[in-house]
Amino acid sequence: MRSAIWVPLFDELADPAAVVRLAVEAEEHGWDGFFVWDHLRWRAPVEALADPWVTLSAVAAATSTIRIGPMVSALARRRPHVLARQTASLDRLSAGRLVLGAGLGSDRFGEELSRFGEQTDDRARAAMLDESLAVLAAAWSGEEVRHRGEHHTVDGVRFLPRPVHGTVPVWVAGFPGYQRPLRRAARHDGFVPVNLEHPDQLAEAVATIDGLRADPTAPYDVAVPLAPSADLAAFAAAGTTWWLTDVDPEGITADEVRGIVRAGPYR
DSSP, X not given: OEEEEEEOOBGGGGOHHHHHHHHXXXXXXXXXXXXXXXXSOOOTXXXXXXXXXXXXXXXHHHOSXXXXXXXXXXXXXXXXXXXXXXXXXXXXXXXXXXOEEEEOOOSXXXXXXXXXXXXXXXXXXXXHHHHHHHHHHHHHXXXXXXXXXXXXXXXXXXXXXXXXXXXXXXXXXXXXXXXXXXXXXXXXXXXXXXXXXXXXHHHXXXXXXXXXXXXXXXXXXXXXXXXXXXXXXXXXXXXOSEEEEOOOSSSOOHHHHHHHXXXXXXX
């Protein structure tokens, strides 16, 4: 099981320079990944937030081995043709280390959909997510993209340069007990379970995804947010391939993250 520092870019961690220092130290201490939350707003007491793409660009330039990425990004509030350029550029800057976490997003914790006039209906955002993922896959192929969907249009555009490895791995977030997110995850490269409570719950979701995948023998990642105090071995046995360090987003400090970094990854 690989290990990744996973942090919200809130308050003290809204300073990209501070986050870069943590990422560099995480690489030095043998962590496998450094992932960040992607939000525009959060509930009080959080006041300050940083942009994930600018922050990750700085992290990419300052590191050389750790995987990086937004975990997860609500694609329904992003234009996929713009995201195609951003992801390819960041992937090339990082020499092919980018992972894209993708999900529906939620209005629950910061009203970051309703306050900006974004779509709040879950079914509508799910359709937008699927369409965005289709546009991204086509764009990363390097072929001319002709897409006319319900939500997005790309009229004969090639997106070059391509990502380093020809594509960017996509890890899809979703609730383990819901079939549609599991089917979506099975079409992509990984799964990030939301509100996971027990290793058995994860094992059941992983078995369902394996049964839905076109090739269940192909490499596949299951990235699980867990507190450092959790029974990591039990979750590894249930199918976890990546441990993401789950922290309290309201009041987390750079020193607390640094303590997790220095305690080292799971081995």
